[in-house]
Amino acid sequence: MKNFVATNNSSLGAIQNCLADLKHRYGGSELFVLVEENKAEAYGKILEGCKIISYRQGSLFSSGGMYRFYRELRAHEFEQFTVIKEKEKKYDTKYDILFYLSGARCKLLYNAVDRNIYEKSGADKLLKIIVSRLWIAFWLIFFLHYILPVYLLALPGYLFRGKIVTALRFLRKNVLELAGYLAQDLSVFKEHIFLDLLLQLEFLRTAYESPVLPGRENIKNILVLKPEHIGDMVLFLPFLRELRKNFPGAKITLLACPWNVKVVENCPYVDEIIIYYTNNAVFNRGRKRADYCLKRIFLLVKLALKGYDLCLDPGGWAETFKIACITGAGRKIAVNYNRFPRLFNYTLVEPKAEQNDILRNFLLLGPLGLKENFDTGLEFAVPALELQKAKIFLEKNGFKGGRLLGFYAGSSSPARMWPKENFIELADALGEYELILFDSPGGGGPVKEIAGKLKKKPIVTPESLSLEEFAALVSYCKVFVAEGGGLFHIATARGVSSIGLFGAEDVLRWGNYSANNKGISKMFPCSPCRKNHCIRNLCMEAIKVEEVLQAVKCALE
Numbered sequence: 001m002k003n004f005v006a007t008n009n010s011s012l013g014a015i016q017n018c019l020a021d022l023k024h025r026y027g028g029s030e031l032f033v034l035v036e037e038n039k040a041e042a043y044g045k046i047l048e049g050c051k052i053i054s055y056r057q058g059s060l061f062s063s064g065g066m067y068r069f070y071r072e073l074r075a076h077e078f079e080q081f082t083v084i085k086e087k088e089k090k091y092d093t094k095y096d097i098l099f100y101l102s103g104a105r106c107k108l109l110y111n112a113v114d115r116n117i118y119e120k121s122g123a124d125k126l127l128k129i130i131v132s133r134l135w136i137a138f139w140l141i142f143f144l145h146y147i148l149p150v151y152l153l154a155l156p157g158y159l160f161r162g163k164i165v166t167a168l169r170f171l172r173k174n175v176l177e178l179a180g181y182l183a184q185d186l187s188v189f190k191e192h193i194f195l196d197l198l199l200q201l202e203f204l205r206t207a208y209e210s211p212v213l214p215g216r217e218n219i220k221n222i223l224v225l226k227p228e229h230i231g232d233m234v235l236f237l238p239f240l241r242e243l244r245k246n247f248p249g250a251k252i253t254l255l256a257c258p259w260n261v262k263v264v265e266n267c268p269y270v271d272e273i274i275i276y277y278t279n280n281a282v283f284n285r286g287r288k289r290a291d292y293c294l295k296r297i298f299l300l301v302k303l304a305l306k307g308y309d310l311c312l313d314p315g316g317w318a319e320t321f322k323i324a325c326i327t328g329a330g331r332k333i334a335v336n337y338n339r340f341p342r343l344f345n346y347t348l349v350e351p352k353a354e355q356n357d358i359l360r361n362f363l364l365l366g367p368l369g370l371k372e373n374f375d376t377g378l379e380f381a382v383p384a385l386e387l388q389k390a391k392i393f394l395e396k397n398g399f400k401g402g403r404l405l406g407f408y409a410g411s412s413s414p415a416r417m418w419p420k421e422n423f424i425e426l427a428d429a430l431g432e433y434e435l436i437l438f439d440s441p442g443g444g445g446p447v448k449e450i451a452g453k454l455k456k457k458p459i460v461t462p463e464s465l466s467l468e469e470f471a472a473l474v475s476y477c478k479v480f481v482a483e484g485g486g487l488f489h490i491a492t493a494r495g496v497s498s499i500g501l502f503g504a505e506d507v508l509r510w511g512n513y514s515a516n517n518k519g520i521s522k523m524f525p526c527s528p529c530r531k532n533h534c535i536r537n538l539c540m541e542a543i544k545v546e547e548v549l550q551a552v553k554c555a556l557e
Contacts (some may be wrong), residue, residue, distance in 0.1 A: 001029040003080040004053070004073065004104060006095050009036075010084045012046070012526045013536025014112035018084050019050060021110065021117060032076065035525075042525035073102040082108040082117075087533045093132060093185040096125050112535045132186045140178055143193065147175055150200045157207030167207075174199055195318055198325040205328070206345045216368055222252045223308040223327060225320040226260070227276045227283050230467070230486030231510065232357065233263040234380060234493055236314065239361040242374050243312075244269040246365070253306070255323065257283060262467045266381065274299065280319050303327045314361050316348075333364050356513035378493035378514065382471045390472035394436075397459040399476075403433045403556065406474055406491070407458075408482035410440025410447055415504040415534035416483050418543060420446040424453050425545045426481070430552065431456040436477065438470065438487065439463050479555045481548065483540075484510055484519060492517040497555035499548060503539035504529050518551050 003022060007015055019031060031050040035043045040054035055069055081104035083095045099107050107120040151171065158167040174196065181189050222243070226236055233256070243252060253272040256264060261275060276299060277292040278284060304326050311329035313320045316336055324332050324346075336348035349363040362374050394404070409423045427435055427450070435458035439447045451460050461473065471490050474480055480491040484500035484507070491498045492514050500511050502521040506528035511519015521527070522542035 001026060001080060002076060002078045003029045003031050003082055003108075004076070004078040004102065005031060005033045005082045005084065006098065007034055008084050008086070008095065009529075010086050010112065010526075011529060011531065011534050011536065011538075012043075012524045013534065013538050014084055014086050015043075015047070015526075017112060017115055017535065018082065018110040019047065021115060022082065022108075025117060026080070029080070032078070039525050046525060070098070070101045073098070076102075078102055078104040080104060080106045080108060082110055084110045084112055086112045086535060093125075093129060094183060096129055097183050100126070100129075133182055136181055136184075136186065136189050139189075139193065140181060143178070143196070146197075147200055150204050151175070154204045154207035161207075170203055174203075191318070195321065198322060202325055202345050216247070219247060219309045219331075220250050221307060221309050222247065222250050223255065223303070223306070223311045223324075223329060224252065224270075225255045225311065225313045225315065225323055227255060227257040227278065227320065228260060228315060229283075230260050230263055231484075231489040233260040234378065234486065234489040235357045235510070235513075236361055237264070237267070237269075237379055237493075238358055238374070238376050239314070239364070240264075240267060240269040241379075242362065242365065242370070246368075246370055253308075255303075259284070263380075274303075276323070278319065282317065282319070300326050312364050314364060333367050335360055335363060354508050356511075357509050358513055360509070376513075378489070380471055380490050380493035382468055382475065382494070386468050386472040387475065390469065390476065393473070394459065394476060399434055399436075399459060403478045404436060404476055405430055405433045405552070406436050406438060406477035406480040406482075406496075407450075408438040408440075408480070408487050409450060410438070410445030411483040411485060413504065413532040415529070415531045415537060416485070416540070417537070418483055418501050418503075418540050420450050422543075422545050422548075423450050426548055426552075427458065428455050429545070429549050433478075435459065436461065436473070438473070438482075439465065479552050481552065488517070499551050499555065501540065501543055501548070503527070503537065503543075504531050504534065506530075516555075518555070520547060520551060 003026065005018060005022070015033065019033070022029065022031060032053050033043065033047055033050050034053050034055065037054040037056045040052050044052045081099045081102060107122065107124065109118045109120055111118065155167055158164055178196070181193070224240070224243070226233060240252070240254070251272070252270045253274060254264060254270040255274050255276050257276055257278070261273060264270065264273060277289065277295040279288045279292045300323065303323065306327065308327050308329040309331065311324045311327055311332045313324055313332070313334035316334050321334070324334070331347070332345065333347045333349065336350055347367045349366055351360040351363060358376050365371070407423060407427060409418065409420060411417045435454070435456065437447050437451055437458050438461050439445060447460060451458055467490065470487060471494055474491045474496055475494045477491070477496050479497045479499065480488070481499045482488045482491070482501070484502040484505050488498055488500040495516060498517040500517060500519045502511055502519050504527070507519040507521035511517065511521065520543055522539050524539050527539050
């Protein structure tokens with residue numbers, strides 16, 4: 001019996017559990033596992049006894065790529081088709097379509113949360129698939145009535161400028177591939193069809209705009225998009241410093257979010273900070289608000305009227321692509337992370353896999369003729385009054401000098417958490433030093449539980465600690481240990497020897513970028529996944545106490 005397992009980008013732990021349960025229930029079956037092409041070799045070494053079927057990232061989102069892939073699956077003559085469903089992953093209709101076209105006789109759903117296998121009938125969701133495909137086809141036909149006039153209007157402009165090849169490439173990439181939507185989930189269609197609408201408008205606008213891009217001396221109004229997290233913004237400050245240095249007379253506007261604006265409230269390198277409200281889970285980590293949609297509409301209208309000469313997008317997100325298109329900036333430069341591969345009228349820069357986030361940000365300056373001698377030093381200013389308050393707090397809690405070690409075990413994402421038992425063992429092994437445990441914002445983390453089980457009573461910070469208060473307190477630490485995140489980067493910026501524990505996050509990108517920090521990571525084939533939840537947190541469990549203890553002792557020396 002041949003069983004095809006569609007992983008749905010699940011974690012290694014969930015895949016291992018699924019394969020073990022399938023082997024137990026269907027003994028003697030031949031297992032084929034679907035993984036991304038760049039991870040096929042790594043998975044092949046770990047998943048012994050299984051055959052790997054790989055696909056190139058993005059190929060399943062095009063009509064031609066899916067057709068070729070379906071033909072390959074059909075040739076295997078699978079009898080069973082299994083889809084893994086994890087907590088964070090929605091069940092994608094794409095896998096139902098894959099099941100029907102693969103020719104498999106039986107469909108199974110493996111729920112990685114309760115570790116049960118559910119057998120589905122052949123007609124399961126078939127009606128929903130047919131209705132959704134008809135719905136998508138209707139909107140595609142409607143959309144074509146919009147696209148074709150746009151293309152006909154734009155064609156004379158490109159022909160007059162001698163850019164007909166550019167127009168034909170755009171037609172091939174962004175019109176002929178629309179059929180790929182028929183094999184996608186309805187939610188994906190709703191998201192990407194709006195992006196395609198913006199692409200067509202950008203294509204038409206570019207056909208008749210001036211072909212001469214503004215030189216550096218003519219750039220007077222700059223918009224920088226950074227709606228990400230606290231740590232990302234801390235590592236972005238060196239870029240803003242260099243931008244101000246090279247454009248001293250320009251007005252620099254930074255688009256930030258409510259959760260990262262505290263990092264740049266007093267930043268001397270920007271003239272204006274605009275708060276961007278979004279319910280996008282990539283950025284807000286569950287901070288949903290009913291009024292965000294209305295606020296965003298007013299904000300986008302405001303940005304469209306600003307008349308920006310240059311828009312810089314270090315994230316390359318679909319969300320920031322929308323913002324950049326609506327602003328109509330004369331020049332747009334973005335880091336290309338291939339999240340949306342059909343961007344048009346952008347200057348895209350490609351980061352290297354081993355580049356840290358600071359160096360990736362500086363790539364945006366390359367197309368402007370600035371390519372070297374950048375100052376990569378971090379900074380996080382703390383008022384003298386806050387430092388004095390921190391000193392008083394430590395003295396009131398019994399700190400009379402000596403070596404103070406800081407610990408933070410309150411990551412907002414369970415997938416990024418190191419076992420609390422490991423923190424207890426580590427802190428007890430360093431009991432000869434003074435210890436301070438930083439509580440997570442709002443409390444609710446394991447800090448109080450850890451503090452209650454330590455042999456030596458530590459200092460525990462209040463739950464309502466602000467970023468400035470944290471930065472002031474951590475400045476008195478000799479070493480700071482935390483799950484890689486915003487506080488790890490702030491401690492590094494304050495000159496503290498910092499040890500970061502990386503699992504779901506990319507240690508190459510966010511660790512080991514400074515002489516006074518060290519990122520520890522145990523890479524698995526599914527790493528880095530950037531998930532908030534994980535069925536089996538293998539990557540964090542693999543980081544041993546002895547390894548972290550040795551790193552702390554080296555930092556103390």
